[in-house]
Amino acid sequence: MPAKPVLLQGGRVVDPASGIDGTIDVLIERGTISTLGHGLSGEGATVIDCRGLVIAPAFVDLHTHLREPGREDAETIASGSRAAAAGGFSAVCAMANTEPVADSAAVVEQVFNTARAVGLVDVYPVGAITVGLQGERLAEFGEMHDSKAGVNFFSDDGRCVQDSGLMRRALEYAKAFGAIVANHAEDAGLAEGGAMNEGEVSGLLGLPGVPDEAEELVIARDLALARLTGSRLHVPHVSTAGSVELIRAAKTIGIDVTAEATPHHLCMTDTLVASFDPVYKVAPPLRTRADIDALRAGLIDGTIDCVATDHAPHAREDKEREFDKAPPGMLGLETAFPVLYTELVAAGLMSLGDLITRMSAAPARIRDLDGHGGPIAAGAPATLVIFDTEARWTVDPARLQSLSENTPFAGRELQSRIVHTMLAGKFTVRDGEVVDGQR
Numbered sequence: 001m002p003a004k005p006v007l008l009q010g011g012r013v014v015d016p017a018s019g020i021d022g023t024i025d026v027l028i029e030r031g032t033i034s035t036l037g038h039g040l041s042g043e044g045a046t047v048i049d050c051r052g053l054v055i056a057p058a059f060v061d062l063h064t065h066l067r068e069p070g071r072e073d074a075e076t077i078a079s080g081s082r083a084a085a086a087g088g089f090s091a092v093c094a095m096a097n098t099e100p101v102a103d104s105a106a107v108v109e110q111v112f113n114t115a116r117a118v119g120l121v122d123v124y125p126v127g128a129i130t131v132g133l134q135g136e137r138l139a140e141f142g143e144m145h146d147s148k149a150g151v152n153f154f155s156d157d158g159r160c161v162q163d164s165g166l167m168r169r170a171l172e173y174a175k176a177f178g179a180i181v182a183n184h185a186e187d188a189g190l191a192e193g194g195a196m197n198e199g200e201v202s203g204l205l206g207l208p209g210v211p212d213e214a215e216e217l218v219i220a221r222d223l224a225l226a227r228l229t230g231s232r233l234h235v236p237h238v239s240t241a242g243s244v245e246l247i248r249a250a251k252t253i254g255i256d257v258t259a260e261a262t263p264h265h266l267c268m269t270d271t272l273v274a275s276f277d278p279v280y281k282v283a284p285p286l287r288t289r290a291d292i293d294a295l296r297a298g299l300i301d302g303t304i305d306c307v308a309t310d311h312a313p314h315a316r317e318d319k320e321r322e323f324d325k326a327p328p329g330m331l332g333l334e335t336a337f338p339v340l341y342t343e344l345v346a347a348g349l350m351s352l353g354d355l356i357t358r359m360s361a362a363p364a365r366i367r368d369l370d371g372h373g374g375p376i377a378a379g380a381p382a383t384l385v386i387f388d389t390e391a392r393w394t395v396d397p398a399r400l401q402s403l404s405e406n407t408p409f410a411g412r413e414l415q416s417r418i419v420h421t422m423l424a425g426k427f428t429v430r431d432g433e434v435v436d437g438q439r
């Protein structure tokens, strides 16, 4: 029996791609938006009162670590899917640094199938660029691309491809499939031993630093290689003002590059490291106020195409070590939108429509994800996020869906809360609660 129609009544629909920003009812039948209009009748439908709420295309994350297979103590595909749905996401790209590494059809299909069985978000496995993330031999892009997972996004994230010849071949190889390569930009020699941003604060704390140039040298090289090969390059977790400048300049001369920034790099500085709390350790490291300002300007003018979370769960016994020994990484899925709403939209720096674009339509376009990132239009899948911009809540790590608790936003009061998330017409989150058993 087909599911009962759902009427989203009285909400403010914000979908910049369709030019919609206004109070419109949304009727959903068989997973699809069937009608948008005023005063729609709810007869025969489940009516959801959306007065006071915003309805937008659900979010897409190009950068998520789900840890399965291998580190199911830190996160599983199921728990990470719950976290994603709770954060308003309908699709996430699962990074390849699992154990075993996602460098073969077998592993990417395993991730894809497990995620489908969970059914809370569409998980798109990212394929490793090199076998075992070792930076020596290219992985079988073709095999992963032709697998059921249809991989068209490759990254050794967490590790940088240092060898320029290998990076050139990766870009050429990916081009054959219309795929994108995302290189974790960190020059090994400059970053070696570094635990935080190199600068005034690292000097005061006596911690070894990673200079901006460790990132910028690799981005500059990769941009040159993208120009040489005519391939698509995506720059993950941009963290420095200099990197924003490089990407802006590359775009003006027509290099095929896109870029992402994380909520933590957009909102937190290296001064937090003075607590020596390893929750603030991340790669690339938290930088300075000037970097935040440049990243924000880049996000607003589109140099930075999208937000990505770099959700990086770590088990407590791994993360809670001395700062220089702790692994880098922070949770992100459940706080991304509320953090950026609070810091950018409520603060009057960015429009709500622009933030929605950077979290939905823009990342969906980069990864060519049909059915995600809108539009909100008759005939389109009802893949939506519905949130309350007036709600306030305080982040409590113990109450997050993630199996791990390493959020740098613990104890922070945030404005805006995800109320419902829908994936192709099904509630994955309803009234703030994750709805299991979708498929």
Ligand code: DOR
Residues within 6 Å of the ligand: 065, 097, 157, 158, 159, 184, 281, 282, 283, 284, 310, 312, 313, 327, 328, 329, 330
């Ligand atoms: O901080 C990070 N943690 N940055 C990365 O690029 C990888 C990630 C991880 O896998 O923990």
